[in-house]
Amino acid sequence: MSDAALEREALALFEQALDVPPDERAAWLDQKTEGQPLLRARTAALVSADGSQKVRTAGAFAAIEAEAVPSRLGAYRITDLIGRGGMGAVYLAERDAGDFSRTVAIKIIKPGLFSDDLVARFQRERQTLASLTHPNIARLYDGGETETGSPYIVMEYVDGAPLLEWAEQTKATRAERLRIFSDICEAVAFAHSRLVVHRDLTPANVLVTGEGVAKLIDFGIARPTSDGAQDGAAAALTMTPGYAAPERATGGAAVTTSADIFSLGRVLDDLLTPKPGEREVRAIIARACADDPQARYPSVDALRADLDAWRARQPVKAYSAKAGYRLRKFAARHGGALAASLAAFVLLAGGLGATLIANARAERARDLAEERFQQTRAIANSMLFEVFDEVSLTAGTTNAREMLARTSLTYLEALAADPNAPIDVRVEAGLGFLRLSQVVGGGQASELGRYEDANALLAQSREILEPLFEAHPGDENVARAMVTLLLEQSGAALYTDNNADAALTLAARAQTILEPYRLADARAARQYIAALQAQADSFGWNDRYAEALPLHQQAETFAAALPQALGSDVDVMRARGSNLRLMGEAYHRLEMVEEARLTLDRAVAQQRAVTEAAPNNPAYMRNYAIALWYRAVVHRSNERNEAARASIEESVAVARRMRERDPNDAGAIRMVAIATEVYAQVLADLDRFSESYAVGQEVIAAHRELARRAGDTAGARRSLAAALMTHGGNSYNGAAYARACAAWEEGLAIYEDLNRSGAMSERDRTVTLTQSRDFVRRACAPPRAGLGSRI
Amino acid sequence: MTVESPGQKDLLVAHYDEFRRVARGVLNGDAAKLQIQPTDLAHAAAIKIFDLNRIDIRSRTHFLSLSARIMRQILMDELRRLRAAKRQAPPVLTQWPGEGEGALDLEDLDAALTKLEQIDPERARLVEQRFFAGLTVEEIADVEGSSPSTVKRQWRAARAWLISELER
Numbered sequence: 001m002s003d004a005a006l007e008r009e010a011l012a013l014f015e016q017a018l019d020v021p022p023d024e025r026a027a028w029l030d031q032k033t034e035g036q037p038l039l040r041a042r043t044a045a046l047v048s049a050d051g052s053q054k055v056r057t058a059g060a061f062a063a064i065e066a067e068a069v070p071s072r073l074g075a076y077r078i079t080d081l082i083g084r085g086g087m088g089a090v091y092l093a094e095r096d097a098g099d100f101s102r103t104v105a106i107k108i109i110k111p112g113l114f115s116d117d118l119v120a121r122f123q124r125e126r127q128t129l130a131s132l133t134h135p136n137i138a139r140l141y142d143g144g145e146t147e148t149g150s151p152y153i154v155m156e157y158v159d160g161a162p163l164l165e166w167a168e169q170t171k172a173t174r175a176e177r178l179r180i181f182s183d184i185c186e187a188v189a190f191a192h193s194r195l196v197v198h199r200d201l202t203p204a205n206v207l208v209t210g211e212g213v214a215k216l217i218d219f220g221i222a223r224p225t226s227d228g229a230q231d232g233a234a235a236a237l238t239m240t241p242g243y244a245a246p247e248r249a250t251g252g253a254a255v256t257t258s259a260d261i262f263s264l265g266r267v268l269d270d271l272l273t274p275k276p277g278e279r280e281v282r283a284i285i286a287r288a289c290a291d292d293p294q295a296r297y298p299s300v301d302a303l304r305a306d307l308d309a310w311r312a313r314q315p316v317k318a319y320s321a322k323a324g325y326r327l328r329k330f331a332a333r334h335g336g337a338l339a340a341s342l343a344a345f346v347l348l349a350g351g352l353g354a355t356l357i358a359n360a361r362a363e364r365a366r367d368l369a370e371e372r373f374q375q376t377r378a379i380a381n382s383m384l385f386e387v388f389d390e391v392s393l394t395a396g397t398t399n400a401r402e403m404l405a406r407t408s409l410t411y412l413e414a415l416a417a418d419p420n421a422p423i424d425v426r427v428e429a430g431l432g433f434l435r436l437s438q439v440v441g442g443g444q445a446s447e448l449g450r451y452e453d454a455n456a457l458l459a460q461s462r463e464i465l466e467p468l469f470e471a472h473p474g475d476e477n478v479a480r481a482m483v484t485l486l487l488e489q490s491g492a493a494l495y496t497d498n499n500a501d502a503a504l505t506l507a508a509r510a511q512t513i514l515e516p517y518r519l520a521d522a523r524a525a526r527q528y529i530a531a532l533q534a535q536a537d538s539f540g541w542n543d544r545y546a547e548a549l550p551l552h553q554q555a556e557t558f559a560a561a562l563p564q565a566l567g568s569d570v571d572v573m574r575a576r577g578s579n580l581r582l583m584g585e586a587y588h589r590l591e592m593v594e595e596a597r598l599t600l601d602r603a604v605a606q607q608r609a610v611t612e613a614a615p616n617n618p619a620y621m622r623n624y625a626i627a628l629w630y631r632a633v634v635h636r637s638n639e640r641n642e643a644a645r646a647s648i649e650e651s652v653a654v655a656r657r658m659r660e661r662d663p664n665d666a667g668a669i670r671m672v673a674i675a676t677e678v679y680a681q682v683l684a685d686l687d688r689f690s691e692s693y694a695v696g697q698e699v700i701a702a703h704r705e706l707a708r709r710a711g712d713t714a715g716a717r718r719s720l721a722a723a724l725m726t727h728g729g730n731s732y733n734g735a736a737y738a739r740a741c742a743a744w745e746e747g748l749a750i751y752e753d754l755n756r757s758g759a760m761s762e763r764d765r766t767v768t769l770t771q772s773r774d775f776v777r778r779a780c781a782p783p784r785a786g787l788g789s790r791i
Numbered sequence: 792m793t794v795e796s797p798g799q800k801d802l803l804v805a806h807y808d809e810f811r812r813v814a815r816g817v818l819n820g821d822a823a824k825l826q827i828q829p830t831d832l833a834h835a836a837a838i839k840i841f842d843l844n845r846i847d848i849r850s851r852t853h854f855l856s857l858s859a860r861i862m863r864q865i866l867m868d869e870l871r872r873l874r875a876a877k878r879q880a881p882p883v884l885t886q887w888p889g890e891g892e893g894a895l896d897l898e899d900l901d902a903a904l905t906k907l908e909q910i911d912p913e914r915a916r917l918v919e920q921r922f923f924a925g926l927t928v929e930e931i932a933d934v935e936g937s938s939p940s941t942v943k944r945q946w947r948a949a950r951a952w953l954i955s956e957l958e959r
Contacts (some may be wrong), residue, residue, distance in 0.1 A: 007910040011948045018944055049954035050947060766899070 010042035017047060070146060073106060076154060092157060104141060105157040108150050132196060136187035138207070138217045158215045160207035164270060176212070177271050178311060182304060183214045188264060189300040192257045201263035203270055258293040261303060265289035265296075268307075280310050426468055427481045433461035434485055437492075458489050469513075476520070479513050483527055486510035490534045500538045507534035518558075522569035525562055529555045529575040533582065545586040552583035570614045574623060577606030581627050588634050597643075600631040604647070611654075618658055622671060625654040629675050636682060644682045651675040652695075666709055673702035677723065680730055689734025696727040700743070714759035721750040725772060733790045737783035744780065748772045852930045859916075859924035866923070867901050887950065888921045895957060903956040907949065914949040921946065 013032060020028045025047065033040035072078060076093040082105060095102040129140045142154040161169060167177060184206055188198060198205075200218060207215045265288025274281045284306050290296045297303040437457035462485060469482045486506045494503035511531040518528040536551035559567065559576040566572055580603035587596035607624040614620055628651035635644035655675045658668035676699045683692035703723045707716035724747030732740035751769050754760045760769065779786035870883055883897045900922070908915040920926045920934075928946060932939040 004910045007952070011911055011914065011952060014951060015944050015948050018947065045955045046948065046951040049958065050951035 006039060006042060009039055010046055013039070013043045014046040014050070017043065070108075073108075073146060073152060073154075074142065074144065076104060076106060078106065093154070102141075103157045105155045106152055107155065108146060108152040129196065132191055132194060134187050134190045136183050136214050136216060137191065138215045155217065156215075158207045158209060158217060160209040160213075160215060163203040163206040163208060163214070163267070166208035167271060170212075174272065178307070180208060180212070180214045181268055181271055182307070184216065184267070185264060185300050185304045185307075187214070187216050188260055189304070192260070192300060197257055198260050198263070201260055201267060203267055206267070256293070257299070258296050261288050261296050261300060262290075262293075264300065264303060284310060423468065423472065423475065424477065426464055427477050430461045430464035430468070431481055431484065433457050433464065434488055437461065437488065455492060458485070458492060461485055462489070476517060480517060480524065480527075483510045483514045483531070486513070487527060487530055487534060490531075490538075494534070494538055494541055500541045503541075504535055504538035507531050507538065511535070519563070519566065522566050522572050525559075525566045525569070526572045526575045529559055529572070529579055532558070533575070533579045536579075536586070537582065540582065540586060540589075543589070545589045549583070549586045549590065552579055552586060555579045556583060568613070570610050570620070573606055573610045573613065574620065577603050577610060577623065577627060580606055581630060584634070585630070593638060596634060600627070600634060603627045604631055616661060618662065618665060618668065621654055621658045621661075622667065625651045625658070625671050625675060628654065629678060632678055632682065636678070636685065641682060641685050645679075645686065648675060648679045648682050652679050666706065669702050669705050669709075673699055673706065673723070676702065677726070680727070684730040684733055687734075689730070689736065692730050692734065693727075693736065693739060696730055696743075699723050700727055714754055714757075717750050718754060718760075718764070721747040721754070722768075723747075724750070725768075725775075728775070729791055732779065732787070735785070737779065737785065741776065741780035741783040744772065744775050748776050852926060852934050855924040855926055856920050856931070856934045859919040859922075859926075862923040863901070863904075863919055867898070870898060885922075888925065899957055900953065903953050906956060907952060910952075911949075914945050914952070917942065917945055918949050918953065 013029070016032075017025055017029065029040060029043060029047075033043065070078060073093070075095050077096050078091045078093045080092040082090040082092050089108055091106045091108065093104050093106045095104060130142075133139065138158050139156040140153060141156070143152060145151055160166070163180070166172065166180075170176075172180070188201070191198065198216065198218075201216075205216060205218050207217060209215065265285045268288065269285045272281060274285070276282075284303070287295070287306075288297055288303055297306070434457070437454040465478070465482050465485055468478050472478050487510050490503045490506035490510065493499045493506060508531075511528065514524060514528050514531060517524045519525065532551050532555035536548040536555070539545070539548035539551070556576065556579060559572065559579070562572065580599055584596050584600035584603055587593075587599055604624075604627045607620070607627045610620045611617075611624045628647050632644045632648035632651060635641075635647060652672070652675045655668065655671040658665065659672050662668060676695050680692045680695040680699055683689075683695060700720070700723055703716075703720040707713075707720045709716075724743045728740040728743035728747065731737075731743060748769075751760070751764070751772055755765055755769060775787065885895060885897045885900065887895075904915055904918055907918065917931060920931050921928075926934070928942045929939050932942045935942070
């Protein structure tokens with residue numbers, strides 16, 4: 001029987017065996033496979049594999065088991081999945097402990113989303129939360145941790161629709177909406193009286209049942225923060241943009257009942273969408289949502305009282321002005337001495353008085369509109385450009401960046417919302433969205449990596465800029481903003497969407513629009529080079545180097561002919577160098593060896609000139625080191641070992657200077673590791689083994705440092721182990737068997753350790769680990785040429 | 792097995808890039824290891840291509856079933872691309888559909904599945920449908936015109952075979 005036939009037979013037998021009671025299977029199998037021991041063994045192996053609960057894994061137990069759906073939790077049997085989100089999942093469950101039955105919703109939160117502080121706070125507050133018994137608040141019954149350490153909460157199950165959905169679906173009248181809102185206020189006031197703040201009041205956190213009863217969910221439960229978030233950042237991240245009070249964005253400040261009042265104002269605004277003429281209700285919303293917490297209603301009841309007053313007074317609105325008039329008259333008659341007591345009186349007068357104050361505030365707000373607009377502009381710009389750049393320079397600030405991105409978005413939307421804004425402001429809003437898109441998705445600096453969001457933001461930017469460009473095609477600012485957008489979209493199309501055709505079209509359009517301005521300034525010249533390079537790269541992406549080449553050449557011709565003032569701009573030089581490097585790559589791929597060599601020499605010269613013009617800039621140094629490194633790699637692949645050595649030596653020297661400049665820059669250490677690794681190999685190619693060994697030591701040291709900084713994560717240790725194995729190989733080829741074994745044994749020890757802790761992939765375990773063990777076994781006891789002369 | 796309508800197949804070809812984009816998006820990142828569920832990929836891609844909820848259940852199942860093979864190919868291509876681009880590309884892990892524990896290396900699974908194809912193409916296809924399209928046993932039974940109990944049995948056999956192959 002062939003192997004395949006045997007396997008087929010075993011599979012068929014296994015399926016039959018499933019019908020045989022487990023304790024009779026062995027006997028049944030004996031009988032079925034009599035005289036066929038191989039078939040028996042294979043079938044038995046399948047039976048045993050079927051029973052194995054865990055497949056050998058790659059060290060991701062914690063992450064995976066958190067995703068697992070438990071069949072029950074405590075006294076609750078999970079029956080269905082209600083929803084899954086970034087925070088975790090919500091399940092429908094039944095209490096079936098026998099004493100009583102109840103349908104509940106259980107939210108299981110992914111571990112690591114709550115910082116330790118938040119978990120501690122949650123646990124402290126659970127008792128209080130559990131005692132919040134109110135008809136308009138979904139009860140919190142229980143909470144705890146699953147076996148795998150995920151926090152969970154058991155809540156009253158509410159079968160209802162989110163507030164705004166309910167309003168739309170039932171076509172609720174204004175009176176019904178106000179009644180629901182009043183119930184919401186009552187629930188929040190009740191919670192506040194028990195010193196519980198909701199923290200995240202949004203229309204989505206209010207469910208309305210089929211009977212028209214509002215239920216607040218997620219009371220006091222902060223939204224997730226990522227682990228490692230600082231307290232301030234954590235507080236700010238728990239907010240929903242648009243509903244969170246502005247003081248929360250700055251972090252630090254304790255969350256107070258005033259923040260809930262702000263959110264209630266926003267919810268009311270969404271629910272009623274008052275028309276511009278409805279000044280009273282707009283004034284009420286404005287007061288609830290005042291930027292300054294002190295200027296808001298002091299309590300939910302005060303907000304509600306004002307609303308009630310508004311409702312009751314609608315038919316007699318005309319009188320309010322008269323009453324105000326009377327009050328002002330009274331004040332005028334009795335002079336300034338009365339001012340203090342009058343203020344107190346107005347507050348005590350409740351609805352009417354507060355409405356008057358709010359009206360006055362609304363008028364003043366209109367006067368302040370322009371000022372606020374300018375402030376918004378300034379904030380958006382500083383968030384997107386200065387603050388973000390500042391934060392980007394610090395490692396591990398992804399959370400902070402995410403928060404910045406989200407906050408900036410709300411400001412940008414405010415800017416973009418006004419179609420009558422002057423052109424320059426709309427250009428700014430368009431570029432703001434573009435920048436935000438780089439922040440969340442594209443961009444070299446970004447770690448957020450949310451490509452879909454980034455694309456959506458680019459589309460938003462285009463929605464602003466494209467009509468603007470159509471209306472003002474001759475406006476240089478508009479045209480150039482459009483070029484910036486098109487270049488970004490072209491990059492996104494190519495590198496994110498893998499759509500080379502779209503990238504080509506976009507870059508070509510950028511080039512066309514830029515044509516009249518291409519010599520306007522250094523930025524224009526740089527973008528013109530970039531537009532040509534992007535078109536070339538669109539071809540290169542699909543290995544169409546023959547078509548890429550002329551475009552690279554066109555860019556180089558343009559750059560070479562630039563007037564001195566533009567050509568000597570460092571960013572233009574850098575763009576030219578980057579184009580030359582890609583042009584060299586195109587030649588190399590087209591096997592035009594000599595052209596590749598010359599072009600890469602020029603790329604190197606260009607990047608060197610950049611570092612000379614602007615010394616000590618790490619980004620420029622890195623470009624230079626990379627150009628040298630790439631040239632060395634190409635030389636090495638053409639077996640020009642001496643030339644490879646010269647180029648990589650320079651690359652290593654630049655990388656070392658980067659590290660000396662800032663020993664804390666992990667990017668510099670990584671550059672050292674990259675360059676020295678090729679250097680060690682080039683030296684070994686030249687049979688200069690003792691030098692190769694010394695450089696190899698530096699490679700290892702760099703990896704050790706990177707692993708140490710990364711907190712000895714599995715990934716970094718794996719890199720170190722891989723570098724040790726390569727290092728050992730270079731020594732082995734130089735017949736330095738003791739050295740080879742020292743490196744290999746250390747590398748192997750790391751692999752074994754990773755394997756023991758389960759942090760190894762199946763592939764690493766079966767291939768890399770096996771090979772490493774094999775090296776050590778065959779060549780290291782004692783160290784000898786156990787693997788042939790060269791490996 | 793039901794006949795594939797040419798229209799749907801064209802649709803798949805036309806949206807090959809969309810699948811690729813989704814796969815690449817998921818494989819992006821600089822982690823020590825990546826944890827992915829190919830099922831989610833197939834659904835994400837399908838949802839982008841057209842509103843899955845708006846087509847009837849049968850067509851939906853059929854579409855996903857067809858996309859299983861393409862999704863697997865694209866995902867593995869992208870993984871190889873990732874490996875080629877990064878010397879230290881992280882391992883990519885996944886888990887058995889419908890099971891909450893254990894993780895397995897996607898590339899190892901793919902290699903084992905390729906072997907299973909030589910032995911038993913029908914069961915290998917079943918694995919593709921579950922792993923890469925996220926179909927349930929019932930849906931597979933429906934699309935293949937067999938009974939759920941048969942599919943369940945075949946799935947257990949295929950799973951056991953793959954486990955024994957992976958532990959070899």
